[in-house]
Amino acid sequence: MTAGNTEMTVVEDTRDDIQVLRGIAVLLVVLFHFQVPFFGNGFIGVDVFFVISGYLMAKLYEGRTPLEFYRRRADRLFGGYILTVATTLAVGFLIAVPVDFAQLFEQVVAAVFALSNVQYWGQNSYFDKTAFNPLLHLWSLGLEIQFYFLVPFLYPLLRRRPILFAAAFALSLAACIVVQYVSPKTAFFLLPFRIWEFLIGAGIAWYVRVPDVRALRGESLKLGLAVALLLLPLAVTLRPEAAGSILHGHPSIFALAMTALTGAILAFGFPRILSEGWAAIGLRWLGDRSYAIYLAHFPVIVLINYVPFGGTRFHFDGPLTLALGLAVMTALALLTHHLADGAWRPAFRRTTVKMGLLAACLTVAVVLHAQSWAAYPPEMRNVLSAWTDRDAYRCGKVFRILNPTGRLCPLDSGPDERRILLLGNSHADSIKRVFAEAARAAGYAVYFAVPNDPLMPGGWTAERTAALAADHRFEAVVLHYSDVYADTRIAREILGFALAMIDSGVQAILIGPVPTYGAQVPKAMFENLRAPAFPLATTLTAHRVRTAAYLEFARAVEAAGIATFDPAPELCPDGGACRYADSEFRPFYFDDAHLTLTGAAVLRPLFDRVIAQLR
Secondary structure, rough: OOOOOOOOHHHHHOOHHHHHHHHHHHHHHHHHHOOOOOOOOOOHHHHHHHHHHHHHHHHHHHHOOOHHHHHHHHHHHHHHHHHHHHHHHHHHHHOOOOOHHHHHHHHHHHHHHOOOOHHHHOOOOOOOOOOOOHHHHHHHHHHHHHHHHHHHHHHHHHHHHHHHHHHHHHHHHHHHHHHHHHHHHHHHHOOOOOHHHHHHHHHHHHHHHHHHHHHHHHHHHHHHHHHHHHHHHOOOOOOOOOOOOOOOOOOOOHHHHHHHHHHHHHOOOOHHHHOHHHHHHHHHHHHHHHHHHHHHHHHHHHHHHOOOOOOOOOOOOOHHHHHHHHHHHHHHHHHHHHHHHOOHHHHHHHHHHHHHHHHHHHHHHHHHHHHHHHHOHHHHHHHHHHOOOOOOOOOHHHHHHHOOOOOOOEEOOOOOOOOOOOOOHHHHHHHHHHHHHHHHHHEEEEEOOOOOOOOOOOOHHHHHHHHHHHOOOOOOOEEEOOOOOOOHHHHHHHHHHHHHHHHHEEEEEOOOOOOOOOOOHHHHHHHHHOOOOOOOOOOOOHHHHOOOHHHHHHHHHHHHOOEEEOOOOOOHHHHOOOOEEOOOEOEEOOOOOOEEHHHHHHHHHHHHHHHHHHO
């Protein structure tokens, strides 16, 4: 995001309140990522930046050609951006195990092409911490850069056409709210559903004139707007990763309120207490350096808290580590600000220099990615490969791009005349490829749910899922969940859906939960290969005890005519100890509970029996 100083026009020279706004916005984001209490909605600061950016681009594009505009944007953003990417790449290579560095490598490639938001959109969500994402914050930079490419085409079209402007704003906002209800991460990450936030700023720049609102620029009004802006992030608990709530989802009604307040402050200004008082000095200082602070803070948090296979960790282990994180963040932010906005900035003005540095960063990333695996013996490389030994998440990026509102996707399976619906949470996702292979061998096509929470709280209800299944004329539905059956709400929804299928003549089959472990299997295997000290074991008996709620549920559904299949004997042969890897140290799990493709292949005989049940 353009969180720092942009080139100053005459208009901007008098706008210290913009720097105050930037200071507030970056403070919200940093406090959120440092997990400071009461700032759980701090990510809303990004929305403030989008409005400011829309306003400034409307000013900065006036009187310039597209090439001049692009060059100025590149001059402004490039230094700090490439410095952040290169530094994170270097530190990640030094401290991360290959499987985590491989994830960083993908992020560097996406960042070089300004597609970070699209790359992270392909993951679970911004708020999912299972993946190692030290460059996650660049999603907003990717979105901003994509917006900059549109400015020379979009702004002239809307500049003197208020009706067309209002239509574009309304269309983007309506699409955002609708898509947030269906696919929160799509509304969160992709530009079409965020343009309305930029347009709020542009609308203020184009259509609101200071003389027209001078009579309303009283201190009480400005103070009220400022207080509302500061208190609004504390007012509602947002759940951006959950669909189905216009109020609690994000971006939605809450984001509209925050961005409208930002636009009003751009129009009316801050009260003197915030624009001239002692608080303004600190906030303007933060605003002047907000781009550098934003760039530096997130990689520092994630890299200082790094543990192998630990994902994206924000939690600091004690006050000393927290103090170290703050110190390193501050030092890097100041260095980035000095180099990117000062000493080095003239060196980045030549296009050949920019392109050369981007190409060099990409080349170094490729070399380091290959090198990161070279120092490990084959069995350890097999262990480290567990994270990538899995299918594309849910329905995959290509399907989501081509079918942004699709609810079910066909897997790579047989003829479409005979259809099976595979339904479940992330555990169904981990088996879907091998299950589809078994189905294809028997002449069935398998469809899979796009969201991760069908029949679970916040997800599809039994009624909605049954209606969706009826529209696609499935011969059977196969359900596979983790051990969620102690939650009576989930058990009731699963049972209700299965009974609705039976009533409509569709066969329903339930696959039970797989054995799980109290620790991440690849991490434990990795540590044990270096120095055996990490116990990792479970038994069929222990699994039966842990899944007592499922066993009771299975007895109930069998009485209702629903077939059940238990995967545990496949992973726990002879009724004894359960297996978590094969003889070549390829893990059956990529964490503590989800099967790798290698692990799912162990269940292929079970899937063949499930398919045979349909004949």
